[in-house]
Amino acid sequence: MDDVIVNSLRNGPDGRGRFGEFGGRYVAETLMPLILELEAAYEAAKADPSFQAELDYYLKHYVGRPSALWFAERLTQHLGGAKIYFKREELNHTGAHKINNCIGQILLARRMGKTRIIAETGAGQHGVATATVCALFGLPCTIYMGAVDVERQKPNVFRMKLLGAEVVPVSSGAATLKDAMNDAMRDWVANVQDTFYIIGTVAGPHPYPAMVRDFQCIIGEEAKAQLFEAEGRLPDVAIAAVGGGSNAMGLFHPFLDEPSVKLIGVEAAGHGLDTDQHAASLNRGRPGVLHGNRTYLLQDDDGQIIEAHSISAGLDYPGIGPEHSWLFDIGRAEYVGITDAEALAAFQLCTRTEGIIPALESAHAIAHIVKIAGGMDKDKIILLNLSGRGDKDIPSVAKYLGADL
């Protein structure tokens, strides 16, 4: 099944870490030797059955994989069209898909003899997952988080601290995910000997986009097998929210060579795609270089990076993983925008019809399902990656809805 297929869309990146013209390794020379060391270590680990066995052990017994595939029957009835299935990544330990990647990277860090972990986080899900695996393996951990996000994701900040992580609020720039990533890279460049940087999404310099994708591909692989068992066939649509794009890439990648499966990534349209308050780097950005890779970015005419906006801290990023930029350019995946208001409505709809409180990130993808499911035949199937649970969003949703907690 994993034989190399000529013309497969799954063969990327190339030797320079590129997906078409996107990706690459745009980092300062100080980091370049580390990136090359990481690439060599990852290639060696991938080829080592004992690494895979170790990864499988933790994914099964610690993360709780495989995650369930759920037929969302009441939501399906409510929308009156295609059958909707949820891949329940929110049931993973720590409540989101982020842990899949963190387990993989910390096992690699241990193989490389690294003794200190750093990470950036937006919504705090990746920070919590990183702090969790650091507690599990007894490694010190520093999490960089934009000061604005520290404020709007208080429960996750406290969770990270309980887990023993140091949380550093970043107040430069817009004080959100982009700025947290800048400061994490500055930490890494200052602590090259002992520190491993666990990037949480399919972005950054090569090999991160490919490595994070590989660790997240278990989402799509499991879902493919589970849906086959339930329905005996592939989905017609696979859909996920995209910020940096790790949960979407994990879902999409195993379906890339299945042309009958339509792939839809949902960007955060914030106050609207035609306002200046959104995070739609594919729909409204253009290619450039930030955080070590060439990809679509929100930027002004002078190439200065523009701050993103989304109600969801996890989508509030002015870039996107380079493989998504490539899939966008070649037209293999479609990327649409969902506004804050549409996501909030879908958040409530999912909660009431399925008894599942989704993360605001995932609610963006649900909102697009609300738009398309009714227009599809009842024998069609939509597969959603329900990437995280919404407990962390309760305070900010309450605020938007005017409820006093």
Added chain:
Amino acid sequence: MSRIAGVFAGLKASGHAALIPFVEAFDPDRATSLVLLHGMAENGADIIEIGMPFTDPMADGPTIQAAGRRGLLAGACLEGVLGLVSEFRSTNDRTPLVLMGYLNPILSYGVEKFCADAAKAGVDGLIVVDLPTEEADLLLPDAAKNEIDVIRLIAPTTSDERLPLVLAGSSGFVYYVSITGITGTRTASASDLARDIPRIRAATDLPIAVGFGVRTPAQAAVVAQYADAAIVASALIETLCRENVAAVLRDVKALSVGICGARQVAA
């Protein structure tokens, strides 16, 4: 001979190292930058490095980050930076100018057009922090066509095996990032430099400049013992914030005196 090569040839004859002070363009405004460029040239700067502000300067510490933000608020863009260079050049045809910045604004401007316009404005060299040797084919042909030196960074993490790869295609001088870290934080010691500079010398005939963490005349003098140039940035920006242009020029003068008093340790 290029302006940069001319400066190093002249200094070599007199046995001195070069002083390369740094100005973040448009910090806090264009007029101040222009006064600083002229004043530095008159107070002992052999070459001047000009920072091109970027929203996400990942290799820079808090001081240069803040300077870049002030520059952007004052309207800095690449066109503006090149205009500044052009105006400086109208009365100074002698002091080499090296632009330091990040790739994205250059990509946005267009690499080919940027190199042509920079050469026309009188830019001598380019340092693009986030363009490692693995990606440098993006810039090298256009820079070479316009006779602009591409100055490469070498770090303590750059192995001996990697040095030739990094040095391929570099010209002007090499920029040794003397610490692992961001600008304006730690400082390399004399013994660090005594260990690190000879291994770079063994790999290149280009002059070696040392930057990141060089703050005082005494530190610049230590650098001058081992390397061919000292680059001072954050300390001067801090002086500008705390005091004024005159104080920055006073510090440049003192750094120059420090460097001129140093005698190079025989390689």
